[in-house]
Amino acid sequence: MRAPQSRTLPPLGPTRRLKLPRQAERTLDNGLTVIAVRRPAVPLVELRLWMPFGRANLARAHLLAQTLLSGTETMSSVQIAAELQRIGGVLSAGLDPDRLMISGAGLATGLDRMLELLAEVLTGASYPAGWVGVERDRLVDGIQVARSQPGHLARTALLKRIYSRHPYAVQTPEPEQVRAVRPAALRTLHGQRVHPAGAVLVLVGDVRPGRALDAVEKALGGWNGTGHPAGLPPAPPLEPGPLLLVDRPGSVQSSMRVALPAIPRTHPDHAALQLANLIFGGYFSSRWVENIREDKGYTYGPHSVIEHSVAGSVLLAAAEVATEVTAPALLETSYELGRLATRPPAPDELEQARQYALGTLQLGVSTQAGLASLVSAYAGSGLRLDFLSEYAARLARASIDDVAEAAARYLAPSRAVTVVLGDAERVAASLANLTPVETVPVPA
Amino acid sequence: MPTRRARIPATSYPVERFTLDNGLRVVLTPDRSAPVIGVAVVYDVGIRSEPEGRTGFAHLFEHLMFQGSANLEKLAHFRHVQGAGGTFNGSTHLDYTDYFETLPSNALERTLFLEADRMRGPRLTEENLRNQVDVVKEEIRVNVLNRPYGGFPWLTLPPVMFDTFPNAHDGYGSFVDLESATVADAADFFRRYYASGNAVLAVSGDIDTVEAVELIERHFGDVPARPAPDRPDFTEPGLTAERRTAYTDQLAPLPAVAAAWRVPDPVGDFAAYLPYVVLAEVLTDGDASRLVERLVHRDRAVTSVGGYLGFMGDPFDVRDPTALLLQAHLPPGGDVDKVLRTLDEELDRLATDGPTDGELARTQARMATHLLRDTDAVLGRALRMAVLEQQRGKPELLGELPRLVGEVTDDQVRAAAAALRPERRASVEVIPGGAR
Numbered sequence: 044m045r046a047p048q049s050r051t052l053p054p055l056g057p058t059r060r061l062k063l064p065r066q067a068e069r070t071l072d073n074g075l076t077v078i079a080v081r082r083p084a085v086p087l088v089e090l091r092l093w094m095p096f097g098r099a100n101l102a103r104a105h106l107l108a109q110t111l112l113s114g115t116e117t118m119s120s121v122q123i124a125a126e127l128q129r130i131g132g133v134l135s136a137g138l139d140p141d142r143l144m145i146s147g148a149g150l151a152t153g154l155d156r157m158l159e160l161l162a163e164v165l166t167g168a169s170y171p172a173g174w175v176g177v178e179r180d181r182l183v184d185g186i187q188v189a190r191s192q193p194g195h196l197a198r199t200a201l202l203k204r205i206y207s208r209h210p211y212a213v214q215t216p217e218p219e220q221v222r223a224v225r226p227a228a229l230r231t232l233h234g235q236r237v238h239p240a241g242a243v244l245v246l247v248g249d250v251r252p253g254r255a256l257d258a259v260e261k262a263l264g265g266w267n268g269t270g271h272p273a274g275l276p277p278a279p280p281l282e283p284g285p286l287l288l289v290d291r292p293g294s295v296q297s298s299m300r301v302a303l304p305a306i307p308r309t310h311p312d313h314a315a316l317q318l319a320n321l322i323f324g325g326y327f328s329s330r331w332v333e334n335i336r337e338d339k340g341y342t343y344g345p346h347s348v349i350e351h352s353v354a355g356s357v358l359l360a361a362a363e364v365a366t367e368v369t370a371p372a373l374l375e376t377s378y379e380l381g382r383l384a385t386r387p388p389a390p391d392e393l394e395q396a397r398q399y400a401l402g403t404l405q406l407g408v409s410t411q412a413g414l415a416s417l418v419s420a421y422a423g424s425g426l427r428l429d430f431l432s433e434y435a436a437r438l439a440r441a442s443i444d445d446v447a448e449a450a451a452r453y454l455a456p457s458r459a460v461t462v463v464l465g466d467a468e469r470v471a472a473s474l475a476n477l478t479p480v481e482t483v484p485v486p487a
Numbered sequence: 488m489p490t491r492r493a494r495i496p497a498t499s500y501p502v503e504r505f506t507l508d509n510g511l512r513v514v515l516t517p518d519r520s521a522p523v524i525g526v527a528v529v530y531d532v533g534i535r536s537e538p539e540g541r542t543g544f545a546h547l548f549e550h551l552m553f554q555g556s557a558n559l560e561k562l563a564h565f566r567h568v569q570g571a572g573g574t575f576n577g578s579t580h581l582d583y584t585d586y587f588e589t590l591p592s593n594a595l596e597r598t599l600f601l602e603a604d605r606m607r608g609p610r611l612t613e614e615n616l617r618n619q620v621d622v623v624k625e626e627i628r629v630n631v632l633n634r635p636y637g638g639f640p641w642l643t644l645p646p647v648m649f650d651t652f653p654n655a656h657d658g659y660g661s662f663v664d665l666e667s668a669t670v671a672d673a674a675d676f677f678r679r680y681y682a683s684g685n686a687v688l689a690v691s692g693d694i695d696t697v698e699a700v701e702l703i704e705r706h707f708g709d710v711p712a713r714p715a716p717d718r719p720d721f722t723e724p725g726l727t728a729e730r731r732t733a734y735t736d737q738l739a740p741l742p743a744v745a746a747a748w749r750v751p752d753p754v755g756d757f758a759a760y761l762p763y764v765v766l767a768e769v770l771t772d773g774d775a776s777r778l779v780e781r782l783v784h785r786d787r788a789v790t791s792v793g794g795y796l797g798f799m800g801d802p803f804d805v806r807d808p809t810a811l812l813l814q815a816h817l818p819p820g821g822d823v824d825k826v827l828r829t830l831d832e833e834l835d836r837l838a839t840d841g842p843t844d845g846e847l848a849r850t851q852a853r854m855a856t857h858l859l860r861d862t863d864a865v866l867g868r869a870l871r872m873a874v875l876e877q878q879r880g881k882p883e884l885l886g887e888l889p890r891l892v893g894e895v896t897d898d899q900v901r902a903a904a905a906a907l908r909p910e911r912r913a914s915v916e917v918i919p920g921g922a923r
Binding site for chain 2: 049050051052053054055056057058059060062082083084085086087112120121122123124125127128129130131132133148149150151152174177180181184185187188190191192193194293294295296326327328333336337338339340341342343344363364365394395398399400401402403405406408409410411412413
């Protein structure tokens with residue numbers, strides 16, 4: 044038998060350069076911006092169409108997203124669905140506080156047909172009463188189910204706490220508001236807001252970019268209508284205060300949410316903040332995860348992420364922790380934030396985070412769906428795919444000092460807004476030993 | 488005149504297979520269109536192999552495989568993968584456990600080293616075991632105990648449908664079993680199931696095949712040979728009388744129901760099995776499908792309905808015995824009996840009249856899109872091919888699936904629907920315990 048030999052980790056090979064795929068862009072006469080990107084790995088095409096939708100009535104906007112594909116003057120919902128299936132296609136609409144987004148994918152050979160069907164609903168959605176009635180009830184039921192989920196309740200409380208009177212503060216309508224929506228209101232909202240000015244359509248896949256732009260122009264050139272633009276006021280700065288404890292009696296875990304300030308993608312600090320966030324809690328090999336999961340076993344999937352919206356960016360850290368260790372978990376969280384905000388990271392720690400950030404950029408653009416979502420998200424911030432190279436260069440350049448400064452500026456625990464959802468009877472007293480606590484009941 | 492079919496496109500990923508002297512099977516599928524790779528190691532052991540008194544052990548052991556290995560301390564695996572720009576995970580299924588990474592392609596040798604090192608031996612210590620028992624308990628709380636519909640139906644339906652411990656027990660595990668697990672149990676589990684002869688390695692993406700073969704031999708070649716253990720027969724007779732249970736979910740605000748029927752052996756009788764995979768989509772894929780149209784929109788009896796094969800939704804990654812499942816969420820006061828009766832009615836109608844003109848073809852076109860989309864990611868390709876190699880010795884089946892799905896006929900779908908009789912059905916109902 045051979046003696047056990049110790050083996051050493053092989054080095055990485057030379058880094059392959061980030062290669063950006065071929066793309067084309069055109070703005071149609073009606074104001075629609077179209078971006079087409081060629082990535083022919085599978086014979087499919089991905090579609091993302093976003094339309095600015097800030098400040099729309101919440102209940103109407105949600106129901107509109109749910110019924111946009113429910114029929115037109117000439118086609119029933121079932122016909123639309125069947126026609127999409129025939130080309131292996133799928134389209135769905137979703138809403139966030141900034142935009143209405145139609146996402147889809149299908150066989151590349153069906154692109155023309157998919158665009159025709161898209162045009163059909165954009166210009167002719169009729170919101171049939173029967174169908175709207177069904178979807179209205181489903182939306183109400185969906186809200187009710189969401190409200191039984193701790194993650195949803197914690198997020199709702201956090202948004203309210205962060206955004207106060209800003210339109211971002213409430214992102215889910217009340218059931219009774221949904222019940223009051225009639226099809227006529229949806230048709231009105233569609234007429235006001237579903238228009239091409241300011242919208243961006245992204246196509247990615249086994250397509251020739253120039254030909255894809257022509258196909259869009261042919262299908263959607265006639266989509267028109269002008270509506271009122273509705274800008275959002277800037278999001279308010281975070282205002283630290285007492286920890287908000289939302290009482291959910293009987294919870295066997297506490298949902299901890301910590302919000303910290305952040306900046307948009309184009310801000311000079313952004314790359315350094317991304318790296319600081321990774322080192323704190325933004326990936327598995329972060330201080331926070333290694334501490335509260337791998338060392339102490341308090342939680343399963345803690346993570347932190349920077350969320351970008353049109354009116355502002357915010358860094359969110361989230362963990363579901365065992366009830367009995369709620370306060371200790373918060374203590375470790377503050378400790379890790381404070382440690383990073385007051386002492387520079389170690390060089391190897393920064394290099395590891397940097398490699399992760401650069402590598403996941405490569406991974407993110409290696410599928411049609413990933414590429415489509417990135418191009419669409421960038422376009423939403425007024426950026427194009429070439430920003431990826433610039434961002435990669437910024438990540439490569441950020442020094443220990445840059446990251447330490449960003450951590451001090453954005454990650455200091457004194458800047459945090461904290462919400463905990465859990466069983467107050469079991470966690471309030473120990474949390475109060477760490478920080479002032481304000482307890483509220485879970486929304487009925 | 489019959490509706491014209493959309494042409495189902497094919498992809499043909501090149502596939503190379505070989506077996507090392509120690510029994511490790513290897514599948515390579517190069518694709519140099521982006522500088523990334525997917526690496527998967529799949530062990531032929533899953534929830535069904537857990538001994539009695541050790542529920543949840545296969546999954547707990549999956550966690551332990553990340554806690555250091557022959558030449559690496561705790562936390563090193565995560566740091567080396569992520570420090571190379573990659574991501575990783577593992578998952579435990581009924582019939583296999585997988586470990587995987589996706590990385591920039593310059594990290595190929597590093598990731599092979601990491602996987603080979605833990606195939607030689609994970610670091611099984613009391614401290615790591617206790618730590619990961621705590622983590623797994625939090626995972627179960629977040630996914631099952633603290634949320635509505637937790638474990639529905641993948642944990643709650645098998646004990647209705649099956650009688651033997653391997654098929655019926657809770658794969659996440661009881662806290663009692665998890666807490667009583669020992670390091671000796673883990674060492675024994677590793678020795679028995681994590682043998683080189685019981686594993687498949689798959690690498691996909693930006694690789695040079697000759698170089699990859701050499702690196703794989705360098706890192707895995709001297710992993711000590713151990714043969715695969717005999718796999719027990721998990722077969723159970725199908726149901727001959729309807730079975731139905733209900734339970735109260737204190738967190739659930741609304742009723743729900745899931746029903747399942749046994750289907751042919753996915754591996755031993757693939758030709759008979761495939762029509763059921765297609766049938767599930769005919770019934771539930773989108774607003775033009777039968778059950779969505781009828782139950783959601785016409786009857787308003789449910790708010791959502793879905794259908795799939797395998798308790799974890801993995802039609803091509805599961806062995807016999809398995810099932811076709813339909814599950815539905817109901818509005819307040821919804822009538823579960825009526826929903827089950829309607830399922831029977833619609834299955835009868837499909838069995839009697841067959842699919843309508845174009846119904847099957849459009850469903851098949853959409854299934855092709857889903858299959859192609861899943862394999863667009865290099866990791867999706869590596870994982871699927873690894874399991875197909877392990878269970879069938881046929882990784883290239885992945886590329887053939889869109890076409891094979893497209894060849895299923897109206898008559899086959901009709902016959903599959905006819906086999907889903909009420910007396911062969913197992914179902915479980917969620918009674919809402921009142922929202923809080």
